[in-house]
Amino acid sequence: MGQNSLAGLEPVVVLTGAGISSESGVPTFRGAEGMWENHRPEELATPSAFHKDPEKVWRFYAWRRQVIGACAPNAAHRLLAEMESEIDDFTLITQNIDGLHQAAGSQRVIELHGSLWRERCLREGKRWESREQESPSPLRLCPDCGSLARPDVVWFGEGLDHQVYRRALEAAGRARTMLVIGTSAVVEPAASLPLLAQRAGAKLIEINPEVTPLSAWVNERLAGPATRELASWWTGQLAGT
Numbered sequence: 110m111g112q113n114s115l116a117g118l119e120p121v122v123v124l125t126g127a128g129i130s131s132e133s134g135v136p137t138f139r140g141a142e143g144m145w146e147n148h149r150p151e152e153l154a155t156p157s158a159f160h161k162d163p164e165k166v167w168r169f170y171a172w173r174r175q176v177i178g179a180c181a182p183n184a185a186h187r188l189l190a191e192m193e194s195e196i197d198d199f200t201l202i203t204q205n206i207d208g209l210h211q212a213a214g215s216q217r218v219i220e221l222h223g224s225l226w227r228e229r230c231l232r233e234g235k236r237w238e239s240r241e242q243e244s245p246s247p248l249r250l251c252p253d254c255g256s257l258a259r260p261d262v263v264w265f266g267e268g269l270d271h272q273v274y275r276r277a278l279e280a281a282g283r284a285r286t287m288l289v290i291g292t293s294a295v296v297e298p299a300a301s302l303p304l305l306a307q308r309a310g311a312k313l314i315e316i317n318p319e320v321t322p323l324s325a326w327v328n329e330r331l332a333g334p335a336t337r338e339l340a341s342w343w344t345g346q347l348a349g350t
């Protein structure tokens with residue numbers, strides 16, 4: 110299918126949340142099976158928690174690396190990678206830190222909340238990739254200066270990386286079509302990107318089995334799991350319907 114039939118959708122922006130990875134076996138944050146039901150975020154995912162007990166926080170992230178490292182991208186991740194190669198003006202923004210979009214083949218991913226697979230030196234801010242899960246101590250150190258490292262993720266109470274957020278804002282402001290997949294749309298500032306895009310003229314399509322605060326505003330709601338709903342939406346676009 111040529112790009113011409115898709116050109117009417119462009120620029121396409123996709124915002125994903127934990128729900129897109131749930132069919133890969135990654136726990137979501139909220140809801141009955143959600144991770145925050147079993148862990149208190151303020152004890153694990155805040156700067157003050159890390160300051161108080163970095164070993165405990167690193168143990169939590171080592172556990173998440175173990176759980177997520179055993180998960181594979183699903184058909185929805187793979188289809189988004191395919192869409193990136195079919196659509197000229199395509200931007201994928203994710204709130205997920207799991208790296209499954211990249212594992213599925215997506216090349217350009219705006220990771221709003223950082224990455225589970227990156228670490229950052231607390232002293233100098235240097236970043237590096239790491240898949241380390243177990244070492245004699247759970248604490249991770251900067252390979253250059255030996256200072257304590259932290260997960261390169263955004264914690265509660267922290268702002269987003271300015272450059273990353275600016276790229277997301279710019280993409281949302283230019284979008285003609287925005288797909289919002291698997292997010293409860295309650296965590297700011299990510300939650301505001303779709304409405305901002307809509308105000309600037311984008312058509313909003315939400316894929317989520319549950320109703321969210323965004324649902325009342327979207328132009329189209331596809332109530333179901335991401336793998337199924339994204340595939341049928343994409344088939345419809347290719348067929349020109």
Ligand code: OAD
Pocket residue numbers: 125126127128129131132137138139140143154204205222263264265290291292293294295296316317318319321333334335336
């Ligand atoms: P949530 O756990 O808040 O929401 C997951 C959403 O996915 C819910 O609305 C579910 O209904 C939906 N969902 C579940 N299964 C699905 C499926 N198969 N297909 C499509 N949707 C499905 O996750 P997020 O919205 O991503 O931030 O959470 C936002 C942020 O809150 C996270 O990035 C994290 C957390 O605090 C930080 O850690 C900074």
